[in-house]
Amino acid sequence: MRITCPLCGSRDRREFYYYGAADYLARPAEGAGLEAWDAYLHLRDNPAGMTKDLWYHEAGCSAWIEVTRDTTSHAVLSSRLVAAVESADLPGRSAPARKKAAPRKKKGTS
Amino acid sequence: MRYNGLNVIWQGLVGNTGWKPAWRTPVPKSAYDAIIIGGGGHGLSTAYYLAKNHGLNNIAVLEKGYLGGGNVGRNTTIVRANYFLPGNQEFYSHSLKLWEGLEAELNYNVMHSQRGLVNLFHSDGQRDAFVRRGNAMAAQGDDAVLLDREGVRELLPYLDYDQARFPIHGGLLHPRGGTARHDAVAWGYARAADRRGVDLIQNCEVTGIDIEAGRVTGVQTTQGPIRAPKVGMVVAGRSGQVAAMAGMRLPVESHVLQAFVTEGLKPVIDHVISFGMGHFYISQSDKGGLVFGGDLDFYASYAARGNLPMVEHVMEAGMTLMPMIGRAKVLRSWGGIMDMTPDGSPIIDRTHVEGLFVDCGWNYGGFKAVPASGWCMAHLMATGEPHPVARRFRLNRFATGDLLDEEGTGSQHNLH
Numbered sequence: 001m002r003i004t005c006p007l008c009g010s011r012d013r014r015e016f017y018y019y020g021a022a023d024y025l026a027r028p029a030e031g032a033g034l035e036a037w038d039a040y041l042h043l044r045d046n047p048a049g050m051t052k053d054l055w056y057h058e059a060g061c062s063a064w065i066e067v068t069r070d071t072t073s074h075a076v077l078s079s080r081l082v083a084a085v086e087s088a089d090l091p092g093r094s095a096p097a098r099k100k101a102a103p104r105k106k107k108g109t110s
Numbered sequence: 111m112r113y114n115g116l117n118v119i120w121q122g123l124v125g126n127t128g129w130k131p132a133w134r135t136p137v138p139k140s141a142y143d144a145i146i147i148g149g150g151g152h153g154l155s156t157a158y159y160l161a162k163n164h165g166l167n168n169i170a171v172l173e174k175g176y177l178g179g180g181n182v183g184r185n186t187t188i189v190r191a192n193y194f195l196p197g198n199q200e201f202y203s204h205s206l207k208l209w210e211g212l213e214a215e216l217n218y219n220v221m222h223s224q225r226g227l228v229n230l231f232h233s234d235g236q237r238d239a240f241v242r243r244g245n246a247m248a249a250q251g252d253d254a255v256l257l258d259r260e261g262v263r264e265l266l267p268y269l270d271y272d273q274a275r276f277p278i279h280g281g282l283l284h285p286r287g288g289t290a291r292h293d294a295v296a297w298g299y300a301r302a303a304d305r306r307g308v309d310l311i312q313n314c315e316v317t318g319i320d321i322e323a324g325r326v327t328g329v330q331t332t333q334g335p336i337r338a339p340k341v342g343m344v345v346a347g348r349s350g351q352v353a354a355m356a357g358m359r360l361p362v363e364s365h366v367l368q369a370f371v372t373e374g375l376k377p378v379i380d381h382v383i384s385f386g387m388g389h390f391y392i393s394q395s396d397k398g399g400l401v402f403g404g405d406l407d408f409y410a411s412y413a414a415r416g417n418l419p420m421v422e423h424v425m426e427a428g429m430t431l432m433p434m435i436g437r438a439k440v441l442r443s444w445g446g447i448m449d450m451t452p453d454g455s456p457i458i459d460r461t462h463v464e465g466l467f468v469d470c471g472w473n474y475g476g477f478k479a480v481p482a483s484g485w486c487m488a489h490l491m492a493t494g495e496p497h498p499v500a501r502r503f504r505l506n507r508f509a510t511g512d513l514l515d516e517e518g519t520g521s522q523h524n525l526h
Contacts, residue, residue: 042361046350
């Protein structure tokens, strides 16, 4: 699998760290209830087919990328910088985009 | 027909003309007392224990493909009860006890082989963690033996004891751990459920779940609508799609896990060996193939096949641990669809819909759980209450914080 980084072009999958579904971009607004946070952190559509997920170009330019993929074929359809994702695109929020905290890195063991 | 030695001899004399199909091929009825969606290991064992333990015989298992065609026929067949956390421990302990009586129970040879499982450790800190785990296993009533380096060498003389990166300091032996013939587990449960009157309906895909006033009333399928007051969703990696038919989003992300098998070799590996630091584990099937695997590919996938970087990683780990396997030829590799939960533990619970139950989130450890998962899911569907050994496998534990994070890595989808 090769992933297209908007800055570096088509790169080996090994250069990227997978973070999870793009749901992580739709952070609940301040004061949102438990249900909203549970949905944000845990509940997933988990689609068989087209999906959007977040990858970090760890061994490259360090950009966070939203990749559109097909989970049934591993085809990478498109990608764009998370920084370029407008808050207007995000479901469930209307406030301006908040600066995103750096996600935790995966430890060596699993 | 009961399977026994006399029958085998008799059928040998009459040219094997007397064997009958192991289960019927019924036409679905218009209504059942309960429906299980998913004819894999967990679904079939759920149906069997519903019939046997709870007297529900008017039930059906709906399978979109063929029985046992999913993860139960595509795993690395390891059976163990070496968990640490209360909540997991008693469940897997119960499962192992069911495994130990399974062949007599089902009248089917599932080739359960308690050959012993060794978890290797490579540092003092890891040893202490395994001592603690071993004590917890012993306290639960299971077995664990701490081996030092020489103790491991006695059992596994072929490992590379001179490697500098992961020096082998010892291992935790779980003597009752082992393997089983995976397909036979599905077939055995299928046959035993069929004999108790369960309708096993193959090539029957569920396309909708009927809900009226908050109660489940049946399902829509490719073979027509079927009514039932109780429906269990037992579909592993496809849980997201089936739950969506009931308007649910699950705390599950489906990932791909690869496994490999070599050509058949003479007996060389007598145990199951787990090399956690290299994300590598291996055993030898009774047919002679070395069966081994590693870690997830670590991205959401339904492709049922993985990518080459993880193939390379697994081969490297295998060569690091036991260079002798370098000359074996890999016969095939495959990928399974793993229903990963954020904390790495499963779910057996009610849903927001009355009469609709879910059994999912088995991550990459579902095979050993087949008997107890069915036992507990059947208990839940029959009584409406969680079984005591599965009481912590709750659907809402991510919201409540009552997590079962066996690895202690955190409750996040990409950490297990």
